[in-house]
Amino acid sequence: MKLVEIIRTSDTSDETYKICLNFGEKLGKTCITCKDTFGFVVNRLIIPYTAEAMRMHERGDASIKDIDIAMKLGAGYPMGPFELSDLVGLDTFIRALAAFERCEPNNPLFKPVQLIQKYMSNLKLPPIQKPTQRRSYAGFPTAQASAANFANSFQLLVTAPSSSSSSTSSATPYNTSGETMANDKIPKGYVNMTHQVAGHTVHVGTDEIGLLKSIDDGSVLKPGGSQWCAAREIKFYEQLLTSTDPAVLPLKEFVPEYRGTQTLTIGNKTINFIKLQDLTHGMLEPCIIDIKIGRQTWDPLATDAKKEAEASKYQQCKTTVGFCIPGFQTYHLISNTYKKFGRDYGKKLNQNTVTDALKMFLNGDSGLNRQLVTSILTSLWAIQSWMRKQKNYRFYSTSILIVYDARKLRQVIESQRRQSPKSFPSALEVGNRKSGGASPTDLSPTGNNLNRTLSDDGDTLSELPKSLPKQVYKKIQRSRSSTNNYEQEMRNMRNNYHQMLDDLVGAYDGKKEWVFVKMIDFAHTFNTNELNETQANGLDLNYLDGIEHLCSIFEEFLKMCE
Numbered sequence: 001m002k003l004v005e006i007i008r009t010s011d012t013s014d015e016t017y018k019i020c021l022n023f024g025e026k027l028g029k030t031c032i033t034c035k036d037t038f039g040f041v042v043n044r045l046i047i048p049y050t051a052e053a054m055r056m057h058e059r060g061d062a063s064i065k066d067i068d069i070a071m072k073l074g075a076g077y078p079m080g081p082f083e084l085s086d087l088v089g090l091d092t093f094i095r096a097l098a099a100f101e102r103c104e105p106n107n108p109l110f111k112p113v114q115l116i117q118k119y120m121s122n123l124k125l126p127p128i129q130k131p132t133q134r135r136s137y138a139g140f141p142t143a144q145a146s147a148a149n150f151a152n153s154f155q156l157l158v159t160a161p162s163s164s165s166s167s168t169s170s171a172t173p174y175n176t177s178g179e180t181m182a183n184d185k186i187p188k189g190y191v192n193m194t195h196q197v198a199g200h201t202v203h204v205g206t207d208e209i210g211l212l213k214s215i216d217d218g219s220v221l222k223p224g225g226s227q228w229c230a231a232r233e234i235k236f237y238e239q240l241l242t243s244t245d246p247a248v249l250p251l252k253e254f255v256p257e258y259r260g261t262q263t264l265t266i267g268n269k270t271i272n273f274i275k276l277q278d279l280t281h282g283m284l285e286p287c288i289i290d291i292k293i294g295r296q297t298w299d300p301l302a303t304d305a306k307k308e309a310e311a312s313k314y315q316q317c318k319t320t321v322g323f324c325i326p327g328f329q330t331y332h333l334i335s336n337t338y339k340k341f342g343r344d345y346g347k348k349l350n351q352n353t354v355t356d357a358l359k360m361f362l363n364g365d366s367g368l369n370r371q372l373v374t375s376i377l378t379s380l381w382a383i384q385s386w387m388r389k390q391k392n393y394r395f396y397s398t399s400i401l402i403v404y405d406a407r408k409l410r411q412v413i414e415s416q417r418r419q420s421p422k423s424f425p426s427a428l429e430v431g432n433r434k435s436g437g438a439s440p441t442d443l444s445p446t447g448n449n450l451n452r453t454l455s456d457d458g459d460t461l462s463e464l465p466k467s468l469p470k471q472v473y474k475k476i477q478r479s480r481s482s483t484n485n486y487e488q489e490m491r492n493m494r495n496n497y498h499q500m501l502d503d504l505v506g507a508y509d510g511k512k513e514w515v516f517v518k519m520i521d522f523a524h525t526f527n528t529n530e531l532n533e534t535q536a537n538g539l540d541l542n543y544l545d546g547i548e549h550l551c552s553i554f555e556e557f558l559k560m561c562e
C-alpha cells in the first residue's frame with residue numbers, strides 16, 4: 001500500500017513529525033497526517049461503512065454482489081465493501097468494530113452487525129480467529145477472485161448448519177460473471193478460476209470443474225482431461241524445465257511458469273492438475289483472449305473421427321488466417337462492464353470479422369492504444385522469430401493467451417491525454433458519444449480513432465470561441481440534452497475518481513507488467529523425434545502460418561496508431 005497515515009499527537013515535536021514525513025516519502029509512500037484519534041482516517045471511515053453495507057444486506061435491501069458492484073461503479077471504489085472485508089478478514093473486521101464500540105458505546109455506527117455475530121457463534125468459532133489463509137492474501141490474484149472467496153466465507157456464515165465448521169460451503173458461490181459454478185466440492189484452499197475464457201472442463205458427477213486457483217500462491221490449476229493429454233502436457237513442461245538445448249531455451253520465455261502438479265480429490269474423483277503461473281495475477285480488470293494457432297488442430301495420432309470433428313470447427317477462420325478464437329473477455333472501458341465471447345461467437349468469425357474481434361478485445365472502439373499494441377506485437381514477433389527457426393517441436397492445438405489489465409490501459413490513455421490533449425481525446429469522452437457497448441460492427445476495420453478529436457461529429461469544443469470556457473459550453477449543452485450530458489459527466493467523474501484512487505493506492509507502480517503474451521496448452525505437442533520423417537521434416541509450417549497472420553494483423557493495428 002502506498003498510503004502512510006502519520007499520527008501527530010500533541011506531544012509530537014515538529015522535528016519528529018518532519019523526520020517521519022521524510023522517511024515515509026523516501027520509502028515512496030504518500031503520507032497524510034491525522035490526529036491521534038481512534039481508527040485514524042482510513043479505518044475510522046471504512047469500518048462503519050462496511051458495517052452499514054452488511055446491515056443493508058442483513059435487512060434484505062440488496063445482495064452482496066449488487067452492493068459491491070454499486071460501490072465500484074457508483075462511487076468509483078476499486079473494491080466493494082464485501083471484497084474489501086474478505087481481503088482484511090472478517091475476524092479483523094469484527095474486532096475493529098468492537099474496539100470502536102468501546103471508544104464510543106452510544107454511537108449506532110459501531111453497533112455489532114447481528115448477522116455476523118449470530119452465525120459466528122452458531123459456528124462455534126472462537127471469538128477472535130487467529131489469522132487464517134483467508135487473510136493471508138499474499139499472491140491472491142484479483143479483486144474478483146477475492147470477491148469469490150469472501151462470498152464463500154460469508155455464505156458459509158449465513159448458510160452452514162450450526163454444527164459445521166467445514167470451510168467449504170454448500171451455498172452457490174458468488175461469481176462476478178453471474179454464472180452458477182460448482183464450488184461446493186472444491187477442496188479448502190482452492191477456488192474456481194473465474195477468468196477462464198476457453199478450454200475444457202472435467203465432469204465430477206453432475207458438476208463440471210474447470211481451472212482452479214490456489215489461494216496460497218495464486219497459481220492456476222489446469223485439470224488433466226484424458227490421461228494421455230495430461231501426461232503429454234506434463235512431459236512437455238518438465239522436459240522444458242530441465243532443457244539446456246540452446247535451440248529450445250527461448251521457448252522458456254514464451255510459456256507460463258510451470259509449478260509442478262497437484263492431485264486433488266473432488267467428490268469421488270481424483271484429478272491430477274498442472275500448476276501454472278496465473279497470467280491474470282493481480283490484474284483488476286483482466287482482459288483475456290485465447291487464440292488457437294494452426295489450420296490443423298489435431299495431432300498426428302488423432303482418429304479419423306477426431307480429425308473430421310476438428311476440421312469442421314472454426315473453419316472460416318482457420319482456413320483463411322491460420323488461427324481461431326475459441327473465447328475471450330474484455331473489460332469494456334466505456335461501459336465499465338465485462339464482455340465475454342465464447343466458442344459460438346468464435347465459430348462465426350471469418351477473415352474480416354476476426355480483426356474486429358481483436359480490436360474489440362483491445363478496447364479499440366475509441367482508438368487503438370499504441371503502448372498496448374506495441375507490447376503485444378513485440379512478444380508475438382519474438383515467438384514468430386523463434387518459430388521461423390525451431391525444428392524440435394510440432395505444436396498442434398496450442399493457443400496464444402494474450403492478457404492485459406484494462407485498469408492500467410485506462411491509466412495509460414488518461415496520462416497520454418493529459419500530456420497531449422489534442423491528439424489523445426479521452427477515450428471515455430469519445431466513447432460516450434456512441435451508444436453503450438461495442439459490437440463487432442461498431443468497429444471500423446481500418447479507422448484509427450486514436451487521433452480523432454472531439455470535433456468528429458461536428459459537436460465540437462474546437463468550434464467554440466476561445467473566450468468561452470468549457471464550463472459554459474457544458475451548461476449550454478446541458479440545456480440541449482440534459483440526460484446525455486449528465487450521464488457523461490457522471491462517467492467522467494467516476495473515471496477520474498478511478499484514476500485518482502489508482503494513483504493513490506499505486507495499483508501499478510510502473511514496474512509491474514500489465515500485458516502478457518504466452519503460449520499455452522501443450523496437450524497435443526510433439527517432439528519431432530516422436531514423428532516420422534515426413535512429419536518431422538522442416539519447420540512447423542502449420543504454426544508459422546497462424547503466427548505470421550496474427551503478427552500481420554497487429555502490424556496493421558500498429559500502423560493505425562501512427
Ligand SMILES: Nc1ncnc2c1ncn2[C@@H]1O[C@H](COP(=O)(O)OP(=O)(O)OP(=O)(O)O)[C@@H](O)[C@H]1O
Pocket residue numbers: 195196197198199200201211220222225229256276277278279280288289290327397399401520521522523
Ligand atoms: N496460465 C494461465 N493463466 C491464466 N489463465 C489460463 C492459464 N492457462 C490457461 N488459462 C485459461 O484457461 C483456458 C484453457 O486453458 P488451456 O487451453 O490450457 O486448456 P484446454 O483448452 O482445456 O486444454 P486441452 O486442450 O488440454 O483440453 C484458457 O483459455 C485461459 O482462459
Ligand SMILES: [Mg+2]
Pocket residue numbers: 198199399521
Ligand atoms: Mg486450449
